[in-house]
Amino acid sequence: MDNSIIEILLVEDNPDDAELTIRALKKNGIANNIVHLRDGAEALDFIFCEGQFSARDRNNRPRLILLDLKMPKVNGLEVLERLKKDPHTSGIPIVVLTSSKEDPDVASCYKLGVNSYIVKPVGFENFTQSIAQLGVYWLLLNHLPENLG
Amino acid sequence: MSLLQTECINFPALFEHAPDLYLLLGVDFTILNASNAYLKATLTKRDEIIGRGLFEVFPDNPGDPLADGVSNLRASLNEVLDKNKPHKMPVQKYDISRPDGIFEVRYWSPLNTPVPGPDNKVQYIIHRVEDVTEQVNNEKLLALELQKGKYHEIAEELHKKDLLDSENRFSIIFNLCPVAIIKVRVNTGEIKRVNMAFEKLFLLDRHDVIGKTATELNVLSRQVLADITHRLFEHPADMLEMEFDVVISNGEKRNVLASFDIIEVDKQKNILVALMDITHRKQMEVALKEANSFLDTVLENIPNMVFVKDASSLKFLRFNKAGESLLGYNSEALLGKNDYDFFPQEQADFFVAKDREVLDSGKLLDIEEPIQTNKGERWLHTKKIPVAQNGNPVYLIGISEDITDKKRQQDAILELNKELDSFSYSVSHDLRAPLRAVTGFAEMLEADYASVLDEAGRRLLSRISANAARMGKLIDDLLAFSKLGRKEIQRKTIEMGALVSTVISDLMRAKVSEAKFVVHKLDNISGDKELMTQVLFNLLGNAVKYSSKKESPVIEITSQRSGNDVVYSIKDNGAGFDMKYADKLFGVFQRLHRVDEFEGTGVGLAIVQRIIKKHEGRVWAEGRLNEGATFYFSVPIL
Numbered sequence: 001m002d003n004s005i006i007e008i009l010l011v012e013d014n015p016d017d018a019e020l021t022i023r024a025l026k027k028n029g030i031a032n033n034i035v036h037l038r039d040g041a042e043a044l045d046f047i048f049c050e051g052q053f054s055a056r057d058r059n060n061r062p063r064l065i066l067l068d069l070k071m072p073k074v075n076g077l078e079v080l081e082r083l084k085k086d087p088h089t090s091g092i093p094i095v096v097l098t099s100s101k102e103d104p105d106v107a108s109c110y111k112l113g114v115n116s117y118i119v120k121p122v123g124f125e126n127f128t129q130s131i132a133q134l135g136v137y138w139l140l141l142n143h144l145p146e147n148l149g
Numbered sequence: 150m151s152l153l154q155t156e157c158i159n160f161p162a163l164f165e166h167a168p169d170l171y172l173l174l175g176v177d178f179t180i181l182n183a184s185n186a187y188l189k190a191t192l193t194k195r196d197e198i199i200g201r202g203l204f205e206v207f208p209d210n211p212g213d214p215l216a217d218g219v220s221n222l223r224a225s226l227n228e229v230l231d232k233n234k235p236h237k238m239p240v241q242k243y244d245i246s247r248p249d250g251i252f253e254v255r256y257w258s259p260l261n262t263p264v265p266g267p268d269n270k271v272q273y274i275i276h277r278v279e280d281v282t283e284q285v286n287n288e289k290l291l292a293l294e295l296q297k298g299k300y301h302e303i304a305e306e307l308h309k310k311d312l313l314d315s316e317n318r319f320s321i322i323f324n325l326c327p328v329a330i331i332k333v334r335v336n337t338g339e340i341k342r343v344n345m346a347f348e349k350l351f352l353l354d355r356h357d358v359i360g361k362t363a364t365e366l367n368v369l370s371r372q373v374l375a376d377i378t379h380r381l382f383e384h385p386a387d388m389l390e391m392e393f394d395v396v397i398s399n400g401e402k403r404n405v406l407a408s409f410d411i412i413e414v415d416k417q418k419n420i421l422v423a424l425m426d427i428t429h430r431k432q433m434e435v436a437l438k439e440a441n442s443f444l445d446t447v448l449e450n451i452p453n454m455v456f457v458k459d460a461s462s463l464k465f466l467r468f469n470k471a472g473e474s475l476l477g478y479n480s481e482a483l484l485g486k487n488d489y490d491f492f493p494q495e496q497a498d499f500f501v502a503k504d505r506e507v508l509d510s511g512k513l514l515d516i517e518e519p520i521q522t523n524k525g526e527r528w529l530h531t532k533k534i535p536v537a538q539n540g541n542p543v544y545l546i547g548i549s550e551d552i553t554d555k556k557r558q559q560d561a562i563l564e565l566n567k568e569l570d571s572f573s574y575s576v577s578h579d580l581r582a583p584l585r586a587v588t589g590f591a592e593m594l595e596a597d598y599a600s601v602l603d604e605a606g607r608r609l610l611s612r613i614s615a616n617a618a619r620m621g622k623l624i625d626d627l628l629a630f631s632k633l634g635r636k637e638i639q640r641k642t643i644e645m646g647a648l649v650s651t652v653i654s655d656l657m658r659a660k661v662s663e664a665k666f667v668v669h670k671l672d673n674i675s676g677d678k679e680l681m682t683q684v685l686f687n688l689l690g691n692a693v694k695y696s697s698k699k700e701s702p703v704i705e706i707t708s709q710r711s712g713n714d715v716v717y718s719i720k721d722n723g724a725g726f727d728m729k730y731a732d733k734l735f736g737v738f739q740r741l742h743r744v745d746e747f748e749g750t751g752v753g754l755a756i757v758q759r760i761i762k763k764h765e766g767r768v769w770a771e772g773r774l775n776e777g778a779t780f781y782f783s784v785p786i787l
Contacts, residue, residue, distance in 0.1 A: 014582055014586075016582070016583075016585070016586035016589065016590070017582060017585065017586070019589075020585065020586070020589040020590075020593075023593065070578060099577060099578040099579075099581045099582060104574075120581070120585055121585075123588055123618060123621070124585075124588050124589040124591075124592040124593070125592065127585070127589070
């Protein structure tokens, strides 16, 4: 298993959305190493090095997690809760991706300690911009605590 | 002295010096002579009255509107003339004029006796009176005191003064007792004694009654007397009371409540019957019964359940037909039972707690409650009303309307709203994702492959992007519109002038426009600021949009009071509209222009209408094609 530095972990079940997101990140030259996982169960296995990812180094934590909320099996809220409760992973910045700001889950995310959220706009242009701003902030400006960095 | 010697006796002198009060009258009621005692008692002198008419000398007291001395005396004298028999008048008030012209109150007990002439016809009338003013006054005083219930004290008082022995004391009480009393000898049925109240009740004089039998006078019927006697001798220990009718001397009927007992006088058994006139009470009872039967009819036939509970036991005392059919029990099954006999413990506890609350507070309670009936659960809207007598709760009245159907409809609406919520949610999520893919990939295609597409291909691509974007906008607007339906408005005073300025500057920042705004002084209103901002944003946005193709667009905003409303108007000189489509302006997705003329989704005005309706206001518009439009909305002043 590749143990190189993971810049961004993208958890997104919709392959189109995933492709658009990855393209937007790459277009802005933000992420060199993006890992895409297709649902919450995969994400948890990856982070806690279980199942197919049991060989992975636990200490190789992603610098940023982009988390879709509506996913099959384990949804975004559950992933968020697990990660924020575990002291080992609670320091990883998590930004949730949602289709609507009316989503009642957004409020629940803040209660669970999410760092930010992005509404996936219909226009690709807007989306690219949002992703770019987000990447710059969380990867370049926002420094993680030393022991987690 | 022999009869022959009588002519030697000075009869006029005899008459004049008789110790009693005598008046000698001619048949035309001329005063022929009077005894000295009479003159003294009436404050008159013989030579002043002899030869004059009786009623000229003794007129009624003009100061007493009820004076009936003249008419009663005249009637008595006429009867004497008519029947040639003596006539005793009941005690009569007949005031006497003093020499100074002031009338003195006097009561008299008169007896008029005919004196026959040689032809046996009445030649003279002897009028004998007794001045009973003092007795009457005493009796009146006593009667007053007796009415206050001081029988015993008065008798004691009189006794102490040695004025009365026990027989007299009995007599006074007997006579003055406000209840009619008659004493009848058992073996003969002969009336031995009656009191004043009896005389008053039967309109009979005691002198005409005593010595006659009760049945002969029809004072007490044979049947009544038999009943009384039977009960007295068969059940001597009981409290003996009877109700029956009597016929008084003028033929009228009276309802009486009688109580009776046996007394022995001179070893003779007598029945003492006390008769209370309850005619009036009976009439009231009948009237009350009629009123009650009227109310009963109303109660039984109204469509709502009505029940009455006893305040202390909370047992049902009354149930109307609607109540029986609602609960599915008949009255007999309910009366005398309480809530625990019909309802589950928990529900009965609730009802009883509410009942107690109403009775303790003395205040009406208005509640909605589910109840378990014989026919399943029903929802009731119930008013519970305490009924107090003398400040103490005695009854609890309940009036219930069956609102089950209404409740079910409400629940159905709530359920629908929930479904609508989740529908909106999936619209926002699931419809957007493919849309995002369409726009995203179209843009990617344009970015990466624009160079290999010809002009026609690039145009098709841009049509795809534009329509996908428009669909996104439609979804957003539709969601905003449906969200409004469920939003509660939060009222506050809104500075409309300031709000309009803010909205205009936001609009101008977002759009390039030549429009000139003329804002007049605007009235403030009470409303939801966020929603009102939306209204202004949509209306002013429309005004800007539809006037954007004019050379010098002008938008004018005014307000004015109209009755209890403030009416705002937003007028532009833009594209306007044909009034025949005015009713389509405010419908959802209704548009009067093509997208290639003016962009839009047709939701903006529908949102405006929904918000204004929530403020209990009204929205309407006037316009002419190509000459501009004016949109009005009114909001009531609170």
